Amino acid sequence: xxxxxxxxxxxxxxxxxxxxxxxxxxxxxxxxxxxxxxxxxxxxxxxxxxxxxxxxxxxxxxxxxxxxxxxxxxxxxxxxxxxxxxx
Numbered sequence: 001x002x003x004x005x006x007x008x009x010x011x012x013x014x015x016x017x018x019x020x021x022x023x024x025x026x027x028x029x030x031x032x033x034x035x036x037x038x039x040x041x042x043x044x045x046x047x048x049x050x051x052x053x054x055x056x057x058x059x060x061x062x063x064x065x066x067x068x069x070x071x072x073x074x075x076x077x078x079x080x081x082x083x084x085x086x087x
Contacts (some may be wrong), residue, residue: 053078057071058070
């Protein structure tokens with residue numbers, strides 16, 4: 001009878017440790033996924049910021065003459081200079 005109690009206790013401890021390990025694994029994967037999603041959102045915000053800055057630059061530089069060329073030129077320069085997008 002005593003060995004049966006000891007055996008059931010060992011099984012219970014093993015199951016609990018297995019569940020805790022699985023839970024830690026799931027939480028770790030969730031936060032890794034969340035970090036990747038956040039990085040993607042931040043990259044998109046940075047691209048929007050670059051678009052806005054390049055449009056402002058183009059509007060200042062062009063007098064309604066060649067706006068698109070100036071915009072593309074500045075956007076290319078900002079993309080090259082952006083450290084965050086390169087990561």
